[in-house]
Amino acid sequence: MTAGITGRAADSAAIRPGAWIALSACLIAVFMQMLDLTIVHTAVPALALDLRADGPAELLIVSVYGLTFACTLPTAARLGDLLGRYAVFTTALSGFAAASVWCGTASSAGELALARGSAGVAAALVSAQTIAILTGEFPERMHATVFGVYGAVAGLAGMAGPLLGGALVDADAFGLGWRTVFLINIPLAGIAMTLARRQLATVGDATDDRPRQPYRRRVDRWTLLLRRLDIGGAVLSAVGLGLLIYPLTFGRALGWPPITLVLLGLSIPVLAVFGWGQYRRARGGGEPLVRLELFGDRGFAVGAVLTALFYGVFTALLFTVSVAVQSGLGWSASRAGLVMLPFAVGAVAGALSSPILMALWGTRALTVGVTVFAVALGAIASTVHTAGPDLDIRELTGPVLAAGAGMGWFAAPLPAVMLARVVHRATGSASGIVPTVQQIGSALGVAVLGTVFFAHCREGTAQSYLTAITAVLWIMAALSALLAILTFAFPRRQP
Structure with missing residues (x-):
């Protein structure tokens, strides 16, 4: 272990x-x-x-x-x-x-x-x-x-x-x-x-599990605090993540100028140096910003991959659907929101009922949840393709509701599964890693799937937007099916 x-x-x-x-x-x-x-x-x-x-x-x-x-x-x-x-x-x-x-x-x-x-x-x-x-x-x-x-x-x-x-x-x-x-x-x-x-x-x-040390002088306390914080690591992590996420966030809208690709390339060595520094700091008995040994636990490592992939799909889904129905079909923002309202209802119901599924099936409940999500996305894609510009949002209620429920069954218990074997002193680092992975996945998902989406709707017509969202939905369904397969890499246990 x-x-x-x-x-x-x-x-x-x-x-x-x-x-x-x-x-x-x-x-x-x-x-x-x-x-x-x-x-x-x-x-x-x-x-x-x-x-x-x-x-x-x-x-x-x-x-x-x-x-x-x-x-x-x-x-x-x-x-x-x-x-x-x-x-x-x-x-x-x-x-x-x-x-x-x-x-x-x-x-x-x-x-x-x-x-x-x-x-x-x-x-x-x-x-x-x-x-x-x-x-x-x-x-x-x-x-x-x-x-x-x-x-x-x-x-x-x-x-x-x-x-x-x-x-x-x-x-x-x-x-x-x-x-x-x-x-x-x-x-x-x-x-x-x-x-x-x-x-x-x-x-x-x-x-708060900090050591209680009697500091007599405030300056000594803050000096020790800054030393324990690892300022160099903090700067490297912020710069590396910025170099990675900035071009992923702004690249498509800016037309992917060469500078965005340069920044992406620079993020790799900067984050590599950060990772090496964290490893050396931990080996030397210091306190790293990120405990890399977390990824030595299979449950946490698999959960991190699943988190990045799922939030990439989920965020891209919200983005592309919003653009398709507002820019492509000319719907108002409130009507666009109504399309995803059943998703919200399903997500809440799925999240609240997820502990029951976890008690019954353990980590295989995650497989069920993301499989339902994948099938629902396929059903939405099929409905949009069949209906065309005459799409009636009532036809989407069932599959959108099911997609929300699948998300709730998968995403809500995932942090508990990831943290099931993480000891108390490492939860601080894990608490920072989990949302960071979510943000990286979200930025990557919008960048990649957003590029695919806009490549299919260059004509600017309602039909081209529907064609684009249909294609992206099928890709999302395929990625979600891959997620379902990857859940079998989790240890057979429940949190």
Whole structure:
């Protein structure tokens, strides 16, 4: 077995005091983060008109949040280990609320992009703590249930973003228009901070496993903190991830200029140097930002591959469907949102029922979930191909609902399966790796499948868009079938 990763000590049968308060805070936080990722899409036309933003500025406003989010995650997870996860969680929530106020009061496109980038950094600091907090607060026997609820809320928020964004812009409350899509974060962040601080005041930072050392001088404490943080590794990880994700995010829209390919190429040696440095630091008895030995556990390694592939398919699905029905068929944003509404319902139902399937079938429940997802995508592709421009969204209700349920059955329990043999001291690093892999997969999926999609709809007609989305849906179904096969690489166990 891999030293330090497998062989988790038996969890206490009792749930920690205040664990449900911690869960509530984390659920609100993940809802807010996922909402902010997608809610801005329907507000872009209004804010672009108000701020006189051109195409590149619009793309930056939409994408910079996810870019800074992904680049900050590894360092954010380590900060939680060093400073205490609740302390970082609550401080970052305050930062996220402040960044949301900045977004909602921005007077130019450049200022809004900067504010969105700062919100992404704060969101990463929050997100990197949630998995570690929930893993520490609940015994292992509860992880499938907890992550099922967590996945349901995250899926609901991602689906609700475009619908809520359109409703807020149309409502124009207090004459604020598009600004309300950012200002809505303030009460959500306030509630999550209140709950987290109540938990911290009641039982202390139960997830904080830092050594308690009596520092007499503040300067010595911060010097040691910076030394333990591994500043060089933090810079290399941020630069390497930025070189990888930036061209994947912006390359297609920019027409893949040579510089984007150069940046992609540079990401490989930078990330390789980062990985080697983390390995050397761990071998020398230091504390790395990323514990590479996590990937020595088969469950975690297989789960990371599945996470990247699945979120690549899922994010590309949302992107291409939205473009196809709005740009190709001329549907409104609200009607486009209705197409995916059954998906959200199915995802929530699937995530909430996933612990039952895990109890019955163990990790093979993941196979069932992603197989249902693949078959449903094939059914959607067939329906779209048959109906053509006369497509009636009611015909898609059944397969879209099934696709959502398949996603819930697969994606919600996946983190619990990945972390089943990860010891407590490694959950901080794992908590940063999991969302980082999700972001990389999402960027890669949109870049690759988005390129395939636009290659098929160059004519700009409704039929060409339908042809394009049909082709991409079949590719997604095939990739999901591959995911179903890969799930058999998991150890025959349940989390």
